[in-house]
Amino acid sequence: MTVRTFAAEVEQELVDVESQLLEIGEADFPWLGELLTHVLGSGGKRARPVITLLVGKMYQYDPALHIPMAVAVELLHTASLVHDDTVDESSTRRGQSTVNELWGTDVAVLLGDYLFSSSAEKVCFTENVRVIQLFSRTLRDLAEGELREIDRQFDWTQGEQPYWQRIEKKTSSLFATAAQSGAILGGASEPEVQAIRDYGLALGTAFQVIDDVLDFDGDPFDVGKPLGSDLLQGVLTLPTLIYLDRYAQAGAADNPFTILQRGTHTSEERKGLLGAAISTVRRSPAVRDARDIAKAYAERARSALVGVPTSSSAKDALREIVDFVVERDR
């Protein structure tokens, strides 16, 4: 299954989204246009704008409101990717060189700012202060989530709770806003707006957990980055946290995590230990456990839609997105 299956429902609307994204790329000076085209060109799945559009379709869909909202959501997502790649010093994304790799950190910082502000400008076209407010809040959540991640790097005893806090901020929040804004702009009732928000939150959480699972058991070629890349950077995701909680024998002297926690190591030793730690998590049942948790969140996303009365092909597509998110292999 590909994203295109459920996106077919909003194929025409996506054409408008793409054309507004292209317009953003028609900048005042040529070099900026080149930069924007590089990051806004094809390659993205456009999953978040598809959610906004599908939710809109369940209610009173208005292209003058839902299209700019969908564009804003995609711009915000793109901006955060540009800054994330800069923060992580990543050199490739979706098979292309990153902005920081091609033009340097300075340009990537400013281009991300440009995209953030373009998204804020787009959302103003809705003229809906509640939606604009929600959007600004989400912008803040993304940055806070990433800062929380840095705050807990190499913290071996953090437990699961900080993980759930940071992924809600850094990932689920944008899925939730993509869905919720589609409902608000479509004139949904307040209980429906909340149900749709819950759908987005649970879907985003399932999405992130699967991302973290694929970092351990995906095909590195499909995933597009080396296995265990998070743990190598000291970021403890759900499979690692479950392993440490349920499967690590407390204090076992030959366990790489035990050795990492105890001593100080040269960077070479540390790299070796982290490699061993990745294999240890991969071989443990923690990866399967994490996948089960993602499935439980997917179920929660599906249940949230039960509270939405209308039955429609848009609603069916929103259910298919849930299946896609937990079944994908990259």
Next chain:
Amino acid sequence: MTVRTFAAEVEQELVDVESQLLEIGEADFPWLGELLTHVLGSGGKRARPVITLLVGKMYQYDPALHIPMAVAVELLHTASLVHDDTVDESSTRRGQSTVNELWGTDVAVLLGDYLFSSSAEKVCFTENVRVIQLFSRTLRDLAEGELREIDRQFDWTQGEQPYWQRIEKKTSSLFATAAQSGAILGGASEPEVQAIRDYGLALGTAFQVIDDVLDFDGDPFDVGKPLGSDLLQGVLTLPTLIYLDRYAQAGAADNPFTILQRGTHTSEERKGLLGAAISTVRRSPAVRDARDIAKAYAERARSALVGVPTSSSAKDALREIVDFVVERDR
């Protein structure tokens, strides 16, 4: 004269601004609080929020609107400083170590994002879509101005025009928005809103030109950075552009600019040539000419206020800001 002279007019209001800035620093987790307190703590002149408040005082001042607007303006300014320092790899600002110096580029990028989004959230408290739109546009202008600057680095034949384009985006736009939003939220008539915007634009331009003049003839201790720091990074500001246009003998073989434009050099040679170029501009009448242009913009800012009918102590203070901007030595 210090900023405090004209700020006295809005002393009480500034207390509220400071307390809302402090609230932003009361973050959900301690480390973020520490980062925010570092950048939002004292040290800033708060010139931009003072402008918003003073303009508000000329019309129907409403603390529920003007205070969050002033806070938003200061947050946006602070965010752009955090990212500018990251882009320029600056290690100090206002006598303190920068965020990128203390915590690294990754943290500085994310903290800047957090501040940008906090500013966007604050401006939503005005519930005025026009002001929110203006604000988002300004956010984009700042990034575009900086990107334009990078685009023209080491471009010796650019002429003055790109300079005026980029400083309008990177500096004047925020002064203009600080002033204009105060007027809109105070219920000023449309011609007055435009006059106040013109005031901000001209004031911001005078401010930036003086900044660029001080980079050549200021006291490095007062200015807080080495002389000619822009030119050393390949950024051509007004004194250099005027020198090249009016005073450089075309093709004079011993002129450092001629040598820089012609050959390729080792980084050591280039540094020496840039140092010589800085001295050449300093000794030329171009610095005085640039200062005269700043004064002309200051006069334009004063004239813009003539169109504003009310005579008030707030209006007097807005005039004093103009004097301060062109008379300051740092």
